[in-house]
Amino acid sequence: MSEGEARSERAAVQRPGGLPQDGPEPQGGPGWQAGAEPTGGAEPTWSAEPSGGAEPKGAAEPREGAEPRAGAAAGEVPAGGGDRTPLLEVEHLRMLFPIKAGLVVDRQVGQVHAVDDVSFDLLEGETLGIVGESGCGKTTLIRVLVRLLDATSGTIRFRGLDITRAGRRELAPIRREMQMVFQDPQASLNPRKRVGQILATPLRMRGVPREQVARESRELLQRVGMSGDVLNRFPHEFSGGQRQRIGIARALAMDPRLILLDEPVSALDVSIQAQVINLLDDLQDEFHLSYVFVAHDLSVVRHVSDRIVVMYLGKLMEISPAEELYSKPIHPYTQALLSAIPIPDPRLNRSRERSVIGGEPPNPINPPTGCRFHTRCAHATDICRSVEPPLVQYAGGHLAACHHPRNVTAAEIASAVRSDLSPLAAGSEMPSVDSNGAGPPAAASAPAQG
Amino acid sequence: MSFATEDGIVRAVDGVSFSVARGEVVAIVGESGSGKSVTAMTLMGLTRGPNARFSGSATFEGTELISASEEQLRRIRGAGIAMVFQDPMSSLDPVYRVGDQIVEQIRAHERKVSRAQALDRAVELMERVGIPRAAERLRSYPHEFSGGMRQRVMIAMALSCSPRLLIADEPTTALDVTIQAQILEELRHLRDRTGAGVILVTHDLGVVADIADRVVVMYAGRVVEQGLLDDIFYDPQHPYTWGLLGSITRIDSDRSQRLPAIPGMPPSLLSPPRGCHFRPRCPHAFERCVEVPPLAAHIPERPEALDRCWLPVERKRAVRQVEGQIGLRSAEPVAS
Numbered sequence: 001m002s003e004g005e006a007r008s009e010r011a012a013v014q015r016p017g018g019l020p021q022d023g024p025e026p027q028g029g030p031g032w033q034a035g036a037e038p039t040g041g042a043e044p045t046w047s048a049e050p051s052g053g054a055e056p057k058g059a060a061e062p063r064e065g066a067e068p069r070a071g072a073a074a075g076e077v078p079a080g081g082g083d084r085t086p087l088l089e090v091e092h093l094r095m096l097f098p099i100k101a102g103l104v105v106d107r108q109v110g111q112v113h114a115v116d117d118v119s120f121d122l123l124e125g126e127t128l129g130i131v132g133e134s135g136c137g138k139t140t141l142i143r144v145l146v147r148l149l150d151a152t153s154g155t156i157r158f159r160g161l162d163i164t165r166a167g168r169r170e171l172a173p174i175r176r177e178m179q180m181v182f183q184d185p186q187a188s189l190n191p192r193k194r195v196g197q198i199l200a201t202p203l204r205m206r207g208v209p210r211e212q213v214a215r216e217s218r219e220l221l222q223r224v225g226m227s228g229d230v231l232n233r234f235p236h237e238f239s240g241g242q243r244q245r246i247g248i249a250r251a252l253a254m255d256p257r258l259i260l261l262d263e264p265v266s267a268l269d270v271s272i273q274a275q276v277i278n279l280l281d282d283l284q285d286e287f288h289l290s291y292v293f294v295a296h297d298l299s300v301v302r303h304v305s306d307r308i309v310v311m312y313l314g315k316l317m318e319i320s321p322a323e324e325l326y327s328k329p330i331h332p333y334t335q336a337l338l339s340a341i342p343i344p345d346p347r348l349n350r351s352r353e354r355s356v357i358g359g360e361p362p363n364p365i366n367p368p369t370g371c372r373f374h375t376r377c378a379h380a381t382d383i384c385r386s387v388e389p390p391l392v393q394y395a396g397g398h399l400a401a402c403h404h405p406r407n408v409t410a411a412e413i414a415s416a417v418r419s420d421l422s423p424l425a426a427g428s429e430m431p432s433v434d435s436n437g438a439g440p441p442a443a444a445s446a447p448a449q450g
Numbered sequence: 451m452s453f454a455t456e457d458g459i460v461r462a463v464d465g466v467s468f469s470v471a472r473g474e475v476v477a478i479v480g481e482s483g484s485g486k487s488v489t490a491m492t493l494m495g496l497t498r499g500p501n502a503r504f505s506g507s508a509t510f511e512g513t514e515l516i517s518a519s520e521e522q523l524r525r526i527r528g529a530g531i532a533m534v535f536q537d538p539m540s541s542l543d544p545v546y547r548v549g550d551q552i553v554e555q556i557r558a559h560e561r562k563v564s565r566a567q568a569l570d571r572a573v574e575l576m577e578r579v580g581i582p583r584a585a586e587r588l589r590s591y592p593h594e595f596s597g598g599m600r601q602r603v604m605i606a607m608a609l610s611c612s613p614r615l616l617i618a619d620e621p622t623t624a625l626d627v628t629i630q631a632q633i634l635e636e637l638r639h640l641r642d643r644t645g646a647g648v649i650l651v652t653h654d655l656g657v658v659a660d661i662a663d664r665v666v667v668m669y670a671g672r673v674v675e676q677g678l679l680d681d682i683f684y685d686p687q688h689p690y691t692w693g694l695l696g697s698i699t700r701i702d703s704d705r706s707q708r709l710p711a712i713p714g715m716p717p718s719l720l721s722p723p724r725g726c727h728f729r730p731r732c733p734h735a736f737e738r739c740v741e742v743p744p745l746a747a748h749i750p751e752r753p754e755a756l757d758r759c760w761l762p763v764e765r766k767r768a769v770r771q772v773e774g775q776i777g778l779r780s781a782e783p784v785a786s
Binding site (some may be wrong): 034133134219239240241242269270271272273274275277278281296297298299300302303304336337338339340343344345346347348349354356357358360 | 481482491580596597598599626627629630631632634635653654655656657658659660661667679680684693694695697698699700701702709710711712713715727
């Protein structure tokens with residue numbers, strides 16, 4: 001794949017630019033700290049074109065061996081090509097918010113389990129969608145990933161480097177490579193700054209000489225489909241779609257490898273949504289970006305993602321190649337979500353069978369025991385109430401955490417293996433063939449047992 | 451309907467005509483700024499103000515609404531027309547208990563009802579819209595409810611006087627899909643049980659396909675097309691509708707490389723383009739489009755299907771197919 005080659009070539013070029021990759025020691029050794037020292041404008045290589053790639057391409061390869069993922073089973077690498085290296089690895093990540101009470105002395109009276117033992121990885125050039133209802137922890141998750149919040153426990157690795165506890169200084173070069181685009185373009189652009197100033201800040205931080213900033217800002221704006229002569233305008237002078245484009249341009253100004261998008265189109269009208277989605281698509285091809293795309297709209301996520309993570313109450317329910325999640329949802333929660341979406345096609349809508357799940361997500365302060373979805377699940381049995389299901393890997397890189405998986409055959413269940421991404425507290429029970437009513441997809445909508 | 455602003459007259463709604471029968475769900479769809487909410491609020495008399503200018507007529511069971519006095523409107527609101535707003539947090543008073551707010555509403559419209567009777571009815575209403583432990587929850591404040599539950603409270607309030615017409619302005623936009631499905635189910639039940647007419651204002655074509663009987667498509671203050679649900683989805687006549695249908699992401703379609711987005715953005719209503727408002731974004735525009743097309747029936751066997759486009763019907767059917775699907779051809783390759 002020529003695209004992949006271009007990507008690794010580029011990666012090789014960037015590495016000498018102060019990035020710590022060369023060191024096989026990923027655990028924040030002194031070597032990488034020194035290399036990470038942001039020395040002002042001394043990094044013109046950031047915007048360097050791959051043409052300067054004097055570095056042997058093979059430099060990217062040794063990383064494979066240096067992979068710190070102990071115990072990663074051979075079948076662990078998700079579908080999408082085993083030769084691609086993970087850009088981002090997340091292991092057993094937890095983010096608990098303490099709830100305090102007391103007038104004089106704060107006592108901790110509880111915890112909000114916002115993200116609770118979540119593991120996944122993101123490959124270079126991949127778009128990973130994260131979906132779930134509000135309150136499922138998807139926004140918290142990406143805030144932890146960019147270190148806007150400090151994880152309670154767990155590990156985040158960016159290109160093999162543990163950034164979970166990295167300090168400000170160590171983080172600076174990483175932050176350039178990980179940019180974020182927020183949901184509300186109105187609130188995420190400073191209303192008192194002109195577009196030129198908004199874009200100049202990241203450009204200057206990247207070390208672009210002062211005299212080139214205006215030119216690069218104009219180029220950035222043109223890249224996101226806007227006229228370059230709006231540098232003197234304020235954010236309020238633009239429509240929502242244009243503001244979101246400015247937000248994307250600001251993220252691009254840092255020349256990132258990874259952009260974390262938090263509901264980037266949900267505040268926009270459908271016709272504008274389509275424009276922004278197309279733009280993100282183009283930019284990904286042009287700059288070889290990886291995306292983490294968080295959204296509650298499953299149809300948007302499906303359109304942009306290579307793989308999709310479904311979250312519920314802070315837990316991973318299912319990870320699947322994008323297309324398969326919709327044609328063959330394994331977790332009952334995913335099924336319920338899909339069935340709740342009205343399809344903009346009246347005839348299809350009338351003919352399909354929909355099972356509306358009742359109730360609302362329980363309180364994350366006191367989440368249900370066992371499987372967190374059991375309180376709303378039509379298939380729940382005793383084991384669901386007592387034992388947290390492990391993430392089970394089925395064929396084709398499709399993982400689900402459910403004792404009673406749907407849409408899978410007995411043979412598929414028999415050949416499934418427990419994934420290393422399973423939560424630490426998960427039970428050892430594998431889904432068994434007899435108890436789940438698994439079979440043809442038709443069995444999906446019928447409750448398994450009384 | 452127009453607003454006088456410092457920058458000039460904004461024609462927020464221009465030439466909108468439609469009707470709603472009992473037991474019918476009419477969806478008004480359009481993007482933000484298309485005038486769909488203003489239309490709905492004008493029917494309730496909520497857009498009146500020193501800067502508002504009205505023309506035209508809207509009647510409810512024979513009563514003129516546009517020129518009605520506040521007193522007349524007050525009598526119609528509640529048992530006649532009730533409204534559910536988009537944002538349930540800002541439409542509930544945060545300092546009163548939810549139960550008190552429902553009781554107040556009931557007693558404001560029906561003076562003879564005692565407080566105790568009204569409370570009983572509030573419990574019954576809240577149960578009807580699917581709020582568990584309703585008697586207990588009456589004593590809660592709005593902030594103690596989730597978004598979905600607040601929206602249910604709003605619907606319960608709207609139902610409290612058994613309205614004959616319910617106007618719901620984006621009732622599910624702020625909610626998760628699973629809750630949205632529950633609320634839409636609730637609206638359907640209401641319609642079936644009471645025979646009320648429903649005007650549903652939304653931008654979500656999935657919701658429209660799910661619940662509407664008829665559809666009114668608005669763009670830049672004007673109705674561009676209206677007709678039966680299936681006709682709008684399978685035989686749409688206006689290029690804007692094609693663009694709208696083409697640009698939605700669906701969970702069941704091919705993940706094509708690109709979404710056929712509508713180029714450009716909606717015009718400012720302070721200085722709308724001459725003629726058809728969609729002309730600047732329309733790849734099919736021709737000379738005649740500088741004249742405003744009338745909202746008229748163009749298909750003899752479908753007198754209820756109206757649209758505002760100068761293109762002949764055969765031409766529309768030919769040009770709206772983009773890669774086998776209904777959509778708006780992208781503007782770039784258009785040579786002439």
